[in-house]
Amino acid sequence: MRFRQKKKVVSAGLAIALGMAGMLSACDEKKESATAQEGVNETDKYAKLPKEISISMFDRGRVPAEEGSYEQNRWTKWMNENSGVKVKWVPVPRSTAQQKLNTLVAANEAPDLIWEFDRNYIALLASQGAIQPIDSYIEKYSTSYKKYLNEHPELKPYLTIDGKMYAVSSKRGIDTIANQGIWIRKDWLDKLGLAMPKTDEELMSVAKSFVEKDPDGNGKNDTLGFAFNSQFKSYPSAMNASRPDTWYTDNGKMQLGRLTDRYKDTLAMAKKMYDNGMVDKEYITDKSYQRERQLWVTGKAGIYLGSWSMDSEYRDLKMNVPGAQPVPMESVSTKYGKFGLLQEAPASMLIAFNKNMKNPKAAVEFLDWMVDKGWFTLKFGIEGIHYKKTSDSIQAIDGEKNKKELDYAYEYPIVNQWNPKVEDIVKMAASDPVSQEYAKLKALGLETAMKNKFRSDIPYAPSFPELGQFLAEFTPKADEIDNKVIMGGPQYTPEWGAAELQKEWKRLNGESVWKQVQDWYDKNKTSFK
CATH class of the missing domain: 3.40.190.10 (Periplasmic binding protein-like II)
Structure with missing residues (x-):
């Protein structure tokens, strides 16, 4: 299997920062445990937090000026209005993505969800303590993605590191297996x-x-x-x-x-x-x-x-x-x-949870919404504006319009169920x-x-x-x-x-x-x- 990015190690400075973050996290976990013992319902500890998360994405320079930016455009607005979760998108240059993400992690400024196509990079972040296992979050909070993963067990080896699940992903269609x-x-x-x-x-x-x-x-x-x-x-x-x-x-x-x-x-x-x-x-x-x-x-x-x-x-x-x-x-x-x-491996982009994220429940809810229905609109647009239904498929209405208004949105659906035929x-x-x-x-x-x-x-x-x-x-x-x-x-x-x-x-x-x-x-x- 081939991985897209050159492998980069987290620097010594980043390792120190992550070690400190791990110590602080351990202290936080002890405090949370003590609080729970005092009678706070552990299952509700994220319930009152704002449903807000941040997600990295690749900046490929494809957003037309009249559409806005990767951070602010018609589709980021649409997601915030329809998902129930407010998302801040954090673009990183495609050619230096891992380098930029390492810098953000070291500065404790990395987004809540960090994704890459390179499993080695995700494994590296796991070994350094920058990301956290997510098995319990998926089991406790997910419905749609948990169902999807049970239907596609072939993904699990790519998501598992040292016996724990550190990422979510979705199965590539033939159009993304071919690279x-x-x-x-x-x-x-x-x-x-x-x-x-x-x-x-x-x-x-x-x-x-x-x-x-x-x-x-x-x-x-x-x-x-x-x-x-x-x-x-x-x-x-x-x-x-x-x-x-x-x-x-x-x-x-x-x-x-x-x-x-x-x-x-x-x-x-x-x-x-x-x-x-x-x-x-x-x-x-x-x-x-x-x-x-x-x-x-x-x-x-x-x-x-x-x-x-x-x-x-x-x-x-x-x-x-x-x-x-x-x-x-x-x-x-x-x-x-x-x-x-x-030709790529079956698992598409690997989405990991920042160790320091505030609301993993909101992240899981967003992933559930995306894999359930959000991905479809982000791929095909709005019915009657970007596509119409035919007897056996859907058809784009205006190729030039879609090129400007839709093509740049293809990486927002970080999990999806797209599985086309030629x-x-x-x-x-x-x-x-x-x-x-x-x-x-x-x-x-x-x-x-x-x-x-x-x-x-x-x-x-x-x-x-x-x-x-x-x-x-x-x-x-x-x-x-x-x-x-x-x-x-x-x-x-x-x-x-x-x-x-x-x-x-x-x-x-x-x-x-x-x-x-x-x-x-x-x-x-x-x-x-």
Whole structure:
């Protein structure tokens, strides 16, 4: 399984702050216990508190100015009016989410509900005492989510740490199990007389032609092979089964993707993309990938390494370049085989309870409302305004209106019951020609993304303090090494990079940590499905 964010450890300062918070919490618990013994009804201790909570969310910069902000917009108002709970949303930048959350936790300013896609990060917060077990809250206060969890027991291993439940989550639909996708300009292929690439070598050859042969016909040397919406090396690493932060089992031995022999080929492919001008030379400064998006939607890149779905990117590209014909493309094969692109584990975002939250009962009530009915409106909008009912589905009324008023709301339903089929994509799209045209492509994009199985050797990664510390120190240094290999010129070869990564592994006592990793795998492997 792969986890989205680089693993980061809570700093020493944060650990101290959390330790102090734990001591204070213990004192508070003693006071509460004494109060209870004096006759206060323990079951009602949250009943008189205001129903107010705060929740983190990723700031992806997608709220149109006329809609407001992530903190204040039509949907935050709607939730406060309909859920019975007043929610303060706390955006954190997507690219530095864990770093920002660590800072908030250390300052005792973290929101009540903290969520991430990365189970390792949630486990780290649990080990540091920043979050609390929630089994008793769900059992005591929940109805809808408790029922949902009983219906989806496959989620429980992802939510459980050291025998206790530390998070809630919901099951991914096929549209969120599929993560990455590749789109290619078929009109450029046709113009240059090129076939759809099937191998990594063919992909590099096509991208090189897109750079050198003026596929947009403007007589200028201004086109690129690739644009992307995340780290571009994550695509060749998936194709080579060597994702940097993914654990693989080779001959029964656990190994981090970045330290496999296959990773040399990932670095070689990324370096070739950079050296041959297939990617924007300034990509490393584009932390939000907005420049990359602009290159794609203005018709300056021939291949988009992104998601299987690209609603707004498609519309903007067609508006800027009406003749563009983007189509989904399968992942290519390498000498190691054909592994497909990233597909996520069954559990979606993991929502944890801050150790210091004031009203966990209100949080559970909000989660119950969200998983019961709130999620539907946040996904589809208001009936008669954003969608209408048909005989066998619901259908968007105006794709452009929904793009502005609804698309940014997709992360508010932190738990949901969305479980679509591929054919639903076309049924639900607005009836205008552009929406229908894209819906058919989008359905094909989902089918294409799921066509080849992504290599996932274990359902979730090991997590313990020594490993967290290792990854926190190793990952930034490894990123520096990768960047030298990719951008540093001929003296920094993939072989040099692989050797430097091994040196860092040894310097940070990787052998001892790996022994613990292997012990974890040997102990748990019989339970992996």
